[in-house]
Amino acid sequence: MYKKPSIKEWAVEDRPREKLLTKGTRSLSEAELLAILIGSGNSKESAVELSRRILMAVNNDLSALSKKDASYLLKFRGIGEAKAVNIMAALELGRRRKENGAxxxxxxxxxxxxxxxxxxxxxxxxxxxxxxxxxxxxxxxxxxxxxxxxxxxxxxxxxxxxxxxxxxxxxxxxxxxxxxxxxxxxxxxxxxxxxxxxxxxxxxxxxxxxxxxxxxxxxxxxxxxxxxx
The missing domain is CATH 3.40.140.10 (Cytidine Deaminase, domain 2)
Known part of the structure; x- marks a missing residue:
């Protein structure tokens, strides 16, 4: 039976963390950046695929995602409390970065x-x-x-x-x-x-x-x- 390869089995240059280190943050898609935050997906999806699904649910709008609370994120299979907190913390850091710029x-x-x-x-x-x-x-x-x-x-x-x-x-x-x-x-x-x-x-x-x-x-x-x- 065919088993989907995990991120660890991908080519090194295709893994989000390695890609960030070798090519820089700008080389990563938003789904790949989100995948780094959550670390792992679920039994049917890699972290990147799960991240894509989360983003698609808000029409790929990070501003819309930043308005969601933990209870919303927990609805996605593979997102537990710790991962939800990581996502919310990262989005809040982005908001504060803009605030400091103001x-x-x-x-x-x-x-x-x-x-x-x-x-x-x-x-x-x-x-x-x-x-x-x-x-x-x-x-x-x-x-x-x-x-x-x-x-x-x-x-x-x-x-x-x-x-x-x-x-x-x-x-x-x-x-x-x-x-x-x-x-x-x-x-x-x-x-x-x-x-x-x-x-x-x-x-x-x-x-x-x-x-x-x-x-x-x-x-x-x-x-x-x-x-x-």
Missing amino acids: AVKTVITNSNDAAKYFRPLLEDLPHEEFWVLLLNRSNTVIDKFMVSQGGVTGTVIDVKLILKFALEKLACSLILCHNHPSGNVLASEADKKVTQKIKDAAEMMEISVLDHVIIAHDQYLSFADEGLL
């Missing part, structure tokens, strides 16, 4: 700058997060912080906490940002109300709210650009 841009001059700054943090998340960017008089970034983290449909915002951090950092202005995991970029009535609430409270402390940016996958909406502030 920190290079320290001056925010328009909504596009703000969206570029926040997109690495928020565009791939399966849940909603609300962040605040603190700026000085020259619109240079002082700091950023997450105000709240919630479910798919919303978060709870503590205005007092936002002002506390802004005053501690001597911020002159704020840019608010949150994501819509649904991909719907439109501002809801709740979004408009909380923005106005934060704006009114900040003005009492002589702090300006310059914008509220909504990140929805590869799109964004700016309250400032839309005349909603």
Whole structure:
């Protein structure tokens, strides 16, 4: 009876790990990189074949895969808890790498700058997060912080906490940002109300709210650009 060869029986140049060492990371497909993370497949599939099936399930979209939790990955035969954790950790490292890159841009001059700054943090998340960017008089970034983290449909915002951090950092202005995991970029009535609430409270402390940016996958909406502030 014919038995499918395992990865160990492949030609050395075709094995993902050896291929990475001899030809570099850029020579590997996404399935091969994923195969290195999971190490082994199952009785019917090699690690590479299993990786291809996992990627095909999300239309080969790594951003979509990064939104999946461990319970989703565990549905694939051959993926146990340890392998699921490896995949999730690697995807999170990729997200943080993009986040660190965003920190290079320290001056925010328009909504596009703000969206570029926040997109690495928020565009791939399966849940909603609300962040605040603190700026000085020259619109240079002082700091950023997450105000709240919630479910798919919303978060709870503590205005007092936002002002506390802004005053501690001597911020002159704020840019608010949150994501819509649904991909719907439109501002809801709740979004408009909380923005106005934060704006009114900040003005009492002589702090300006310059914008509220909504990140929805590869799109964004700016309250400032839309005349909603």
